[in-house]
Amino acid sequence: MSQAERTRNTRRIRGKRRKVAPVFGLWLLLLFCCLLAGYFFINSAFFALQYINIEGNTALSDEEIIEQTGLALGTNLFRLDVNAATVKIEMYPVIKNVEIKRELPGTISVVVTERITVARVIAQDGFVEVDNEGVYLQKTTEYGGSDQLPVISGVALQEQDRPGTKLNSPGLATALKLIELMDRSILESVAEIIAASPESLSLKTIQGVEVRFGKPEELERKIQIMQQLLVENEMIINSQTVDYIDLRYDTSPVIKRKS
Secondary structure, X not given: OOHHHHHHHHHHHHHHHHHHHHHHHHHHHHHHHHHHHHHHHHOOHHHEOOEEEEEOOOOOOHHHHHHHHOXXXXXXXXXXXXXXXXXXXXXXXXXXXXXXXXEOOOEEEEEEEEOOOOEEEEEOOEEEEEOOOOEEEEEXXXXXXXXXXXXXXXXXXXXXXXXXXXXXXXXXXXHHHHHHHOOHHHHOOEEEEEOXXXXXXXXXXXXXXXXEEEOOOOHHHHHHHHHHHHOOOOOOOOOOOEEEEEOOOOOOOEEEEOO
16 A cells, blocks of 8 residues: 555544544533433422322321321422331331332322231230230230230230330240131130140130140141030030030040039
């Protein structure tokens, strides 16, 4: 290749570079403008929090939950600390879990799942309400009531037990399992469940008949036998005719009749 041809090629390459440089710079400028516009749009009043929707709450009011979250109307939706708000709501013992969702352009949806009281544990100066997992919900002095919750005795409460903590008692866990397996019609006839230990589980009916379950084995079968004896044959087997029903053995139930 001659010197003249080399010179022409060099000039041609330089010319192309001069054309590409302004175009590339223009694209960078456009990209910067788009990013800047997007930043100002996301942080604009268009995404200000206007509505807070609460779902699933019965024990706590909407106002209590909103106040606990710390969410303030007018705050930019993308600047809200959703994780911190979730932790704050779950500090309530009655709240099992929370899901907070952003709904553009200006709404926050708070869906709570509450713990439901299934029994009252006898305490020194009242009762401790617990859910099906044995979580301490609140203390009360009420006994019975329209909800007809079963009462559990024999559970050793600790000084450190407070609302929101899970009561560490194998006997309580077994009693709660028993409650879970019982139909509502049977639960309504239960006055007290004695759960000092899992191996000595028993209950007393409202009519005064004691039912001994023993070890937490084959609970469904034992409950079925109890229902047949006390519900379907209540005219024959009741507090006037029977002291206790023993279901601790694999054989037929042992019925101790009144002498």
